[in-house]
Amino acid sequence: MARIETKLAERGLTLPQPLVLPPGVALPFPEVNLRGNRAYVSGAGPLNDDGSLAGPFGKVGVDVSVEDAAALAQKTGLAILAGLKRELGDLDRITGWCRVFGMVNCDPGFQQQPAVINGFSHLILDLFGPEVGRHARSAVGMAALPMRIAVEIEAELEIAPAVA
Amino acid sequence: MARIETKLAERGLTLPQPLVLPPGVALPFPEVNLRGNRAYVSGAGPLNDDGSLAGPFGKVGVDVSVEDAAALAQKTGLAILAGLKRELGDLDRITGWCRVFGMVNCDPGFQQQPAVINGFSHLILDLFGPEVGRHARSAVGMAALPMRIAVEIEAELEIAPAVA
Amino acid sequence: MARIETKLAERGLTLPQPLVLPPGVALPFPEVNLRGNRAYVSGAGPLNDDGSLAGPFGKVGVDVSVEDAAALAQKTGLAILAGLKRELGDLDRITGWCRVFGMVNCDPGFQQQPAVINGFSHLILDLFGPEVGRHARSAVGMAALPMRIAVEIEAELEIAPAVA
Numbered sequence: 001m002a003r004i005e006t007k008l009a010e011r012g013l014t015l016p017q018p019l020v021l022p023p024g025v026a027l028p029f030p031e032v033n034l035r036g037n038r039a040y041v042s043g044a045g046p047l048n049d050d051g052s053l054a055g056p057f058g059k060v061g062v063d064v065s066v067e068d069a070a071a072l073a074q075k076t077g078l079a080i081l082a083g084l085k086r087e088l089g090d091l092d093r094i095t096g097w098c099r100v101f102g103m104v105n106c107d108p109g110f111q112q113q114p115a116v117i118n119g120f121s122h123l124i125l126d127l128f129g130p131e132v133g134r135h136a137r138s139a140v141g142m143a144a145l146p147m148r149i150a151v152e153i154e155a156e157l158e159i160a161p162a163v164a
Numbered sequence: 165m166a167r168i169e170t171k172l173a174e175r176g177l178t179l180p181q182p183l184v185l186p187p188g189v190a191l192p193f194p195e196v197n198l199r200g201n202r203a204y205v206s207g208a209g210p211l212n213d214d215g216s217l218a219g220p221f222g223k224v225g226v227d228v229s230v231e232d233a234a235a236l237a238q239k240t241g242l243a244i245l246a247g248l249k250r251e252l253g254d255l256d257r258i259t260g261w262c263r264v265f266g267m268v269n270c271d272p273g274f275q276q277q278p279a280v281i282n283g284f285s286h287l288i289l290d291l292f293g294p295e296v297g298r299h300a301r302s303a304v305g306m307a308a309l310p311m312r313i314a315v316e317i318e319a320e321l322e323i324a325p326a327v328a
Numbered sequence: 329m330a331r332i333e334t335k336l337a338e339r340g341l342t343l344p345q346p347l348v349l350p351p352g353v354a355l356p357f358p359e360v361n362l363r364g365n366r367a368y369v370s371g372a373g374p375l376n377d378d379g380s381l382a383g384p385f386g387k388v389g390v391d392v393s394v395e396d397a398a399a400l401a402q403k404t405g406l407a408i409l410a411g412l413k414r415e416l417g418d419l420d421r422i423t424g425w426c427r428v429f430g431m432v433n434c435d436p437g438f439q440q441q442p443a444v445i446n447g448f449s450h451l452i453l454d455l456f457g458p459e460v461g462r463h464a465r466s467a468v469g470m471a472a473l474p475m476r477i478a479v480e481i482e483a484e485l486e487i488a489p490a491v492a
Binding site: 101 | 353356357359360361363364369370371387431435470471472473474475476484
């Protein structure tokens with residue numbers, strides 16, 4: 001029971017609190033949107049345990065090292081899992097990852113986006129295994145991201161119905 | 165009947181004519197692609213009532229204010245609804261918004277993408293309400309957009325079959 | 329039988345070998361992820377016949393002409409078809425293209441992304457025809473792409489079950 005959460009605990013990983021928005025920012029949409037057997041995950045950034053946005057901030061390759069950015073991608077994964085748990089009740093209802101779109105805030109010369117987003121993919125594969133955790137992925141460079149976060153990830157998953 | 169169009173009329177909002185392409189631009193794809201119970205909406209920009217691309221054009225934060233860009237995001241929403249109406253016949257066939265990808269043409273230092281795309285989200289929530297209108301969303305900064313439009317939005321929706 | 333592959337042969341087009349990664353790059357995800365009746369295609373770039381990344385590399389409009397970039401978009405289409413064939417066994421199992429997200433590596437002033445991604449769309453429409461090949465599309469400008477590729481495309485398709 002609670003297979004994925006047991007794995008998180010075994011690895012010493014914790015799910016952060018819900019995003020605490022900076023003053024003046026309003027986000028009129030849910031972190032996860034369930035429609036039929038699909039969960040659409042809104043673009044998420046890395047969070048500290050208290051739900052504040054996690055730094056370092058700015059451009060990967062200039063303000064943020066590739067290693068730090070990969071750690072931020074892992075934190076983004078934990079933030080997404082926290083949102084999925086709030087929406088689904090149980091992370092074991094996830095039957096398959098479909099699509100992951102990994103966005104890296106970077107300058108025009110940066111070309112290591114895959115190494116950054118691997119911080120997310122390795123987490124998902126470690127927790128869910130190769131069959132459920134398998135995901136199509138893009139990892140690309142954005143001109144800018146909200147509130148100068150270094151990494152943002154959106155995703156689509158396949159979900160089993162809730163057990164009555 | 166025609167619940168969504170009644171709401172549009174009550175708010176004094178009109179759906180624009182189909183996109184009139186600038187000379188030399190060809191777009192070999194539909195504005196909306198129906199597959200099963202999903203409508204995939206091609207990346208759309210803001211339109212004037214006559215179907216011409218709506219300005220101001222260029223980079224949000226430099227050439228276009230955040231307030232003007234939010235108004236362009238609303239216009240993009242109306243352009244998308246116009247395309248959905250042409251494809252579906254009736255906007256009331258929309259049973260749920262799934263995913264919205266909001267793209268803002270901006271410089272590397274811009275960080276208010278959510279405030280821009282809120283112009284779209286507020287329109288959709290106002291017209292469709294919190295259950296049908298609920299959408300997962302990303303709002304991110306692009307290096308450049310076609311024909312220097314300031315905002316582009318793509319989306320995926322859940323659709324009911326046409327009534328015979 | 330093998331209708332799409334017959335068309336490829338008639339046009340003198342060949343599918344490239346699987347992507348050969350540059351040293352030090354690891355991609356822990358499949359090129360195509362099947363879930364139910366959907367195939368999610370990971371962000372792909374243009375390949376040479378031997379699976380090496382195809383140039384020219386860099387920014388379209390500066391390092392790469394629009395014409396060369398459109399040819400790279402066609403090559404990206406062939407790379408995606410090669411991945412779909414490996415996963416599906418038979419390209420004729422594709423019953424409908426859903427969504428295509430076309431990313432162009434470019435400077436902030438570039439605005440001809442549609443002309444570039446048309447190299448992909450024309451290939452798909454030519455091979456699959458207007459009903460199956462029809463796709464929703466965005467064509468947008470990215471700050472940077474992995475390994476300086478000029479074009480990257482991700483997609484979602486509808487797939488028929490394998491015949492036993």
